[in-house]
Amino acid sequence: MKTAALAIVAPMEEPSAEKRESREPVSPPRETARHEPSRLEMALRPVLLPAITFALVLLGWTVMQATFVPAFPDVPAVWNKAVEIFSNPFYVYGPNDMGIAWQVMYSLGRVLAGFFLALAVGIPAGFLIGANRTFEQAWMPLIAILRPVSPLAWLPIGLLVFRAVDPSAIFVIFITSIWPVILNTAAGVKAIPQDYLNVARVLNFNRREMVTKIYVPATLPYMLTGMQLSLGTAWMVIVAAEMLTGGIGIGFYIWDEWNNLSVPSIIVAIVIIGCVGIMLETGMGFVRRRYDYTGKE
């Protein structure tokens, strides 16, 4: 149980952390500040500061490339590659040669398929484990053993069972996503205060009303936290899984470009993966905050 608890991010703790983030930029302490920052300055800070960081990284890259690792592409080479890639993102020259947009969409499709399968299995399983002591005792040791295993370790088993790469990749994502969903749902069910259950008992709720009117809404913020964790990890794992399975997908695209020795393409792909990850994270975070009753907002 202790190892499992580490994976659980209680939803009540999160809003405060986010608030802290969103309140940036933090104004300097009064004593040291010569002048109050003007409104324009405050508005520009969130743009200017990251811009400086990016500029520094590009500068460091250029210097490194010119001195230590001449094999590494320089900034203009990568820029030109990016322009080339984005000028025709939807091309299809054959089953194994498609534009970058298709690569991303195939990967996203596998992630979502595995993710939703994991929800379909993990949420009911989490409810059973959270609500029923017998289930918890029966299943938690197995989950504790399997959870720390890299999901990629399951890929050969997927290939053995499904005899095809696509279902195997989806299977790996399913394994990736299911543990946070189960554990967070179970934690949410366990965290339901006895008072809510007493209210339901005084009202003589039957089992169905208990589930739909108390258990599900009370657990929802925890479930969504688990889903957000799952989705983020799944997007990381798909890249590695596709490198092994091949075919179409952003992960294999990187591997393919490595075989072509086209490092600029790889760097462009890394940036794309990061941006898609941000979109997934933001979308899921939005949904989670929408249903999070624990924060005041």
Added chain:
Amino acid sequence: MVERYPVLQISKVGKTFDTRSGSFEALRDVDLAIHEGEFVSIIGHSGCGKSTLLNLVAGLEMVTLGGIFLEGALVDGPGPERAVVFQNHSLLPWLTVYGNVRLAVDKVFGGRKTSAERDAWTREMLDLVNMAHAANKRPSEISGGMKQRVGIARALAMEPKVLLLDEPFGALDALTRAQLQDSVMEIHARLGNTVVMITHDVDEAVLLSDRIVMMSNSPAAGIGEIHDVALSRPRRRLELSENADYLAARSAVMRFLTRNRTDKAA
């Protein structure tokens, strides 16, 4: 005086808990009859089993010995006819104020009233506790006193035969508490509910109750004394401070509680 049939009859009730360190007898031989429209407070030191007694009446826990009867029928589980206002309000945080009351109204009157009637009844109850203005707010957006008002509205909305209050004002500041006590007195005067209230506040017990049931200490706690509060209603807290009946009731309870003080605290 004509012998009335009690609404609630607590008869030779005993409660023993099985704990890891053996069994613990919390209550022994509790006998109490509560009549219609009566406001009864149960007072005692913390841990004396008064909350246990309320849980038994609510049906949230089962008696070990004896029986509890509501209008002659044995209590064998919780139910809306014995609605509880919980100590910490217990509003469901994902529902609005309206939604919390409506949840109870829908369950209790689902088969008997139309949706429009249930809506009207929900709003009437919120109005009764002066919370109509916050109907669409979430529990996290209102104060502790307001939450407790909504908790009272939710319980009253079930039209309980006995309203059970479990230290309803314990977590509130003194000013808010006084306001809520006045509200409860007003509602009791208007609706004539039968009320059983757990409290550890002597003034609150004297101000609100027709009878004060004083509980001895556990283990095997029981009813020590019962004091009838002879004050006429409506009662106004400011006028009471020099009233002889008020002071007599107050000192009777204080005497009992002092005499039964546990040595653990010393």
